[in-house]
Amino acid sequence: MSEVFTEGWYRLFLRAFPAGHRAEYGDDVLGTLAGDSPRRAPSLKETAGLVTAGFAVRARRAAEGPAPWWADGVQLGLLVLALANLSYGIADRASPWWTAVSAALVVVLLRGWTLVALPLALAVAFSTGRAMLFGAEATGWAPFFGPAYHNWASLVPYGVLAAGSMILAVRGPRGLRVRPWWWLAVPAAALALTYGPGAYGEIWESARAGTEGVLLLAGVWATAVTRSPRWTLAAAVYVLPGVAASLVHPPSSIQIIGYWSVLAGLLVVMAVTSRTAAVGA
Amino acid sequence: MSEPTYFVLAALLDGPSHGYGIIKRAEELSAGRVRLAVGTLYGALDRLAGDGLVVVDGEETVQGRLRRYYRLTEDGKLAVTREAVRMEQAARVVTGRTAPAAWAVWA
Numbered sequence: 001m002s003e004v005f006t007e008g009w010y011r012l013f014l015r016a017f018p019a020g021h022r023a024e025y026g027d028d029v030l031g032t033l034a035g036d037s038p039r040r041a042p043s044l045k046e047t048a049g050l051v052t053a054g055f056a057v058r059a060r061r062a063a064e065g066p067a068p069w070w071a072d073g074v075q076l077g078l079l080v081l082a083l084a085n086l087s088y089g090i091a092d093r094a095s096p097w098w099t100a101v102s103a104a105l106v107v108v109l110l111r112g113w114t115l116v117a118l119p120l121a122l123a124v125a126f127s128t129g130r131a132m133l134f135g136a137e138a139t140g141w142a143p144f145f146g147p148a149y150h151n152w153a154s155l156v157p158y159g160v161l162a163a164g165s166m167i168l169a170v171r172g173p174r175g176l177r178v179r180p181w182w183w184l185a186v187p188a189a190a191l192a193l194t195y196g197p198g199a200y201g202e203i204w205e206s207a208r209a210g211t212e213g214v215l216l217l218a219g220v221w222a223t224a225v226t227r228s229p230r231w232t233l234a235a236a237v238y239v240l241p242g243v244a245a246s247l248v249h250p251p252s253s254i255q256i257i258g259y260w261s262v263l264a265g266l267l268v269v270m271a272v273t274s275r276t277a278a279v280g281a
Numbered sequence: 282m283s284e285p286t287y288f289v290l291a292a293l294l295d296g297p298s299h300g301y302g303i304i305k306r307a308e309e310l311s312a313g314r315v316r317l318a319v320g321t322l323y324g325a326l327d328r329l330a331g332d333g334l335v336v337v338d339g340e341e342t343v344q345g346r347l348r349r350y351y352r353l354t355e356d357g358k359l360a361v362t363r364e365a366v367r368m369e370q371a372a373r374v375v376t377g378r379t380a381p382a383a384w385a386v387w388a
Contacts, residue, residue: 016320025323031346032300033319049318057324 007034009042016054018061059222063230066175071168073230075176077237078121078164079109080215081157083183084238085124087190089146091204098127098146103187110183112176114168121165125158153248156241164237186211209259216266220273229274232267239267282364288315289325290334290353290361297338297352300326326351334360 010033014026033046065072086102094102105120124146130138131148132155139148149155168176189211193204216239219231246260282290285307292298292306300322307315317325329335334357338350353361 017323021323021327025327025349027347028300028340028349029319029323031343031348032304032322034346035301046318046320049320051320053318053320053324057327060328 003034006040006042010046010050013047013050014054016051016058018054018058021054021057055218055221056225059225062177062222063226063228065177067177068175069228069230070233071171071175072177073233074164074168074237075109075112076179076230076234078117078161078168079106079179079183080234080238081161081164081241082106082109082121082124083186084157085161086187087208090187090190091194092147093194094146102146106184106187110179110181112173112178114165114171114173114176118165118169121161125155125162128158129155151249153245156244157238160237160241212263213266216263216270220266220270223270223273224276227274227276229271232270232274235267235270239263282360284311285315285317285321286325286329287361287364289317289322289329290357290364293335293351293353293357294361297350299348299350303351329357333357 007030010030014022014029017025029050062072063069067075082102082105086099086106089099089102101120101123105117105124108116108120126133127145128147128149130141130145131150132152136150149158189207193207216235219235223229223231243260243264246257251257251260288307288311289303291310292303295306298306300319304317304319304322307317326335330337330351333354335351336354338352340347340349342348
């Protein structure tokens, strides 16, 4: 295998590190990877080492950010709720107006624009709760509204979204992170699964459970590396409303009970991990 | 302090070294137990530099590639020495109460 291919391979995985770290150490890392036998094929161990070390550096930088851990955790938790709201809007083929409002909420939370997020989150909470607030006839209101829910338990996530946005708006955007655009891969996947041939249904549910599982496992790992409780708080913002809804209206399917149990279990693991020693300290 | 971090610092006790040199020295000092992946080394160096335990000592270009040298700071020497003393004390708790013949199993 050529030296050029090997270097290109390692350069690709070097992207696991943040840009600042790559600028500081990138060339040195590649030189060290070449070691005393520059023509060898890429090593699996070194590739895995780049990925894990890169994400560990990212987690540490996130934990050392200027925003307090709770504000960062709330921002991340709200972002995940907003992504779920947008994805379900896409799956339900909601009106373009509604999809635009939901997408705008995702974007402002990504950028940390807390004052703009508040009216959008209130609009989402109002729209989803309108049937409970004003009666079933409110479901048919103007086309720019989205889906409406007919029980309070299902509205808990949207109440959390509104309350959290209020807290962040009062605190202000100081030091909040501008999160990367790759989060938009979630609604992009929702689009593909909704409009792809025969994709919606079991595949959608599997993709959703897989994404949640991967994100929660990443949160456990980031917590193990940094011992910061921010990821636990973010996970709680997303998982607890769903668990509460399942407790109020127990699902009939054993699969759904198992699914919520796994999410709650991962949340507990994350909470316990945040109280134990950091990995690689 | 984790074992890899300890051996990275220990490898630099002999003087400044570049990344590849640190990996080889750490492996040698740990009798082959600590075989650092390059990414792990640079993650550790970044953290240690942030904590003021190592600094960049200089750099050179070898075969068109940048090679950077790292050295221990006084705080770094202190940290690794303190850790060594701590482990020595912890080891004595056991080795002081067992026969030397029992150690040979692990040597």
